[in-house]
Amino acid sequence: MADEKPPEDVLTDLRRRVAKARGEDVPPSPPQSPASLALRFGGEFGAAILVGALLGYGADTFLHSSPVGMVIGIGLGFVTGVVNVVRVAQSFNRANAGDPNAPSVPDDED
Amino acid sequence: MSTDPIHQFHINPISEPIQIGALDATFTNASLFMVAGVGLASWFMVSAMKPRALVPGRAQVVAESAYNFIHSMVKDAAGEEGVKKFFPFVFTLFLFIFAANMLGMFPYFFTPTSQIVITATMALMVFFTVIVLGLAKNGLKFFKLFVPSGVPWYILWFVVIIEIISFFSRPLSHAVRLWANILAGHLVLKVFAGFVPMMAAAGLVGIIGSILPLGMTIALYALEFLVAFLQAYVFALLTCIYLNDALHPGH
Numbered sequence: 001m002a003d004e005k006p007p008e009d010v011l012t013d014l015r016r017r018v019a020k021a022r023g024e025d026v027p028p029s030p031p032q033s034p035a036s037l038a039l040r041f042g043g044e045f046g047a048a049i050l051v052g053a054l055l056g057y058g059a060d061t062f063l064h065s066s067p068v069g070m071v072i073g074i075g076l077g078f079v080t081g082v083v084n085v086v087r088v089a090q091s092f093n094r095a096n097a098g099d100p101n102a103p104s105v106p107d108d109e110d
Numbered sequence: 111m112s113t114d115p116i117h118q119f120h121i122n123p124i125s126e127p128i129q130i131g132a133l134d135a136t137f138t139n140a141s142l143f144m145v146a147g148v149g150l151a152s153w154f155m156v157s158a159m160k161p162r163a164l165v166p167g168r169a170q171v172v173a174e175s176a177y178n179f180i181h182s183m184v185k186d187a188a189g190e191e192g193v194k195k196f197f198p199f200v201f202t203l204f205l206f207i208f209a210a211n212m213l214g215m216f217p218y219f220f221t222p223t224s225q226i227v228i229t230a231t232m233a234l235m236v237f238f239t240v241i242v243l244g245l246a247k248n249g250l251k252f253f254k255l256f257v258p259s260g261v262p263w264y265i266l267w268f269v270v271i272i273e274i275i276s277f278f279s280r281p282l283s284h285a286v287r288l289w290a291n292i293l294a295g296h297l298v299l300k301v302f303a304g305f306v307p308m309m310a311a312a313g314l315v316g317i318i319g320s321i322l323p324l325g326m327t328i329a330l331y332a333l334e335f336l337v338a339f340l341q342a343y344v345f346a347l348l349t350c351i352y353l354n355d356a357l358h359p360g361h
Contacts, residue, residue: 044279047283
């Protein structure tokens, strides 16, 4: 009994064997470094603002409405940035689902 | 100076100036390491697969698992059709970025992926492939990409604007991700490595103290190897996700 594996290892091992038996490939999941995740969130947010501003600026040059287009563009860029960040977070959560067997921790809502 | 952390990113011509029309095509250290990256990747794949053995040798196992790794990634993200159409493109991108990143880990070597021109070129290649192929394959249905289903009409116009900006922000974040990771990693590495000679110049206490930044440099070096692989993988994965939109527009 002393050399038994800890239960988490047994569970992940079982999950992998079940997936293999079902004929599913075990998806390759390299570890995400926290820094690259942070850069990803920041990049998505910043890129949307930049592109929104550029599109607004482009609209200004065609419509001769400077600076209204750029102001609106930056605002829309911020909205898009938030949408992008939420999407990245959603896909990250889907890829790294929490352990369903984890003990629940009581919080303020309980 | 050798302790200048920016020095490693300087582009220096190594041939006589070459001018093609208005284009400055001088062979630089960046060109050299891009050619080296392409050469290394193709040399490895060709020579590792040369035996074509049923029971693979060591090099063949590495080449085959690299192939399988990207193959299953493309299949997961873009389906069977995606594998048929895009696998060579994605695999080439992955191998090139991986080889360039790994070559850049050698001291005194140049890292092409730390230049945003190079990462942006690759991201724009993917972006225009999505647009051209999406329009050619789906016609006007491609624009469904910007019109999510199940949204009431009074906010739909707003959502469409958001989706269009989001679509155009893709190549930017795609390029910046790889570039920023490699650039930041190499900068931090060089800054910590630069502390070692600076401290060692300050006498005996400095020499003993310089063990600390040296240890940090070694630890960061290990992390950079992970980043070099991971960013090549992430770039290829995002390429698959974007190319999937060209095949199956609409959310």
